Every structure is written in structure tokens, then in C-alpha cells.
Amino acid sequence: QLQLQESGPGLVKPSETLSLTCTVSGGSISSSTHYWGWIRQPPGKGLEWIGSIYYTGLSYYKPSLKSRVTISVDTSKNQFSLDLSSVTAADTAVYYCARRGTMPYYYMDVWGKGTTVTVSS
Amino acid sequence: QSVLTQPPSVSGAPGQRVTISCTGSSSNIGAGYDVHWYQQLPGTAPKLLIYSNNNRPSGVPDRFSGSKSGPSASLAITGLQPEDEADYYCQSYDSSLSGVFGGGTKLTVL
DSSP: OOEEEEESOSEEOTTSOEEEEEEEESSOSOOTTEEEEEEEEOTTSOOEEEEEEOTTSOEEEOGGGTTTEEEEEETTTTEEEEEEOSOOGGGOEEEEEEEEESTTOOOEEEEOOOEEEEEOO | OOSBBOOSEEEEOTTOOEEEEEEOOTTTGGGTOOOEEEEEOTTSOOEEEEBTTTBOOTTOOTTEEEEEETTEEEEEEOSOOGGGOEEEEEEEEETTTEEEEBOOEEEEEO
């Protein structure tokens, strides 16, 4: 069945760029009925939507993060990636990648296990 | 401050019924967008529990149900079991072109 796996550095220095990749297995990222997204969860806090991307490259971001976020897709590798620039300690969180449907099915039905990213010098 | 408002915690004894509310605004739930619910057990990724207001994915017990009215939605859990102890999140779509979550509700089974 479809599986998602996050990968990337677990420690990032303040002011640098956080970069994560999500590898999709058991299915194609070039699905016409799904987007691929990133969600994060700071320690002890709730879930926060970051953004999502379609296989064509069409992307949407949370407005308050838009200036720092870039989500990209590599269909040849069945992967999509997250870049978050100018990080601070507030960006410390577990980062999840997930699959969501196209409108109106705007929910995440498959999630990765998550990867912990700490922002610290 | 989350866009969708949930109670921080609810509790109930085994076998009882509990409900979790989720209140939005005219730019999300009140605009007619669907509400979805996730269950997050400690130390694990969220799991889709209810989609499109009142639909259960395969494998989710019928003890879980959802409803929506106006700018609000609710998750009901009947026949509460110890393994239901978890965090629950509502989620919808916002006219800002982004997904939005509730702050989460911690369910304690007494």
C-alpha cells in the first residue's frame, strides 16, 4: 500500500534553511486526484498546516509561512520536498508529509511517520 | 491561536459517550467547507478518523461519528474504550487557500 517517508537533517542552525524530502512508495506521485503536503507539530503543541503541491508543481502555502516556504516535486524520483528558510527555534517540530485529496476531498488519508527537526546552534 | 477552536480536554468513563466540538468561521467551516477529524495516539502520526463531515474510512469503528452544522462540527465517540485515549484534531479548508486545524483535544478515559 502507499507509504510516505520523511528524510533530512535532524538539526538545523538558526537563520539557515531547513530541507526535508518525502519519498512516496507503493504508488505514483503523479496522481491526478491527490496533492502532497507538509504538516508540522511543535513539541507539546497542535498540528500546523504548512502547504501542499500537485505533481504539476502547483503549490499552496499557509499565508503566514509563505515568505519562507518552498515546496517542490520530483516526479522522476517520486519525491516532494520542503524548504523552510531563515529558521528560528520556533520552527523546531516534528514534520510530517502526507497525501491529501483534491477539492472537495481536502483531507490527509496517508501520513508519514514524521521526522523531528531541532533548530539550535 | 488556531483557526478552528476545540476544547483543550474532555474526559469520560469507559462505556460512556463524549463529544468534541470544533468551531470555525465564515471563511472555513461556515463557508461550507467539509470538516475532517484525526486521532493521534501518543508518539505516533495522526490518523484519519472521519472525512467529509461524517464518513469513516475503512477500519474505523462505528463508535466514531461526525456531524456539521453551520460554522461548527462535532465528533462523537460512544462506548468509550481505554484505547480511545488520544489527541483529536479537526481540520478544514480556509478561503486563504490553506488547510486549517483545530488546536486539538486531549481525551482522557477515566
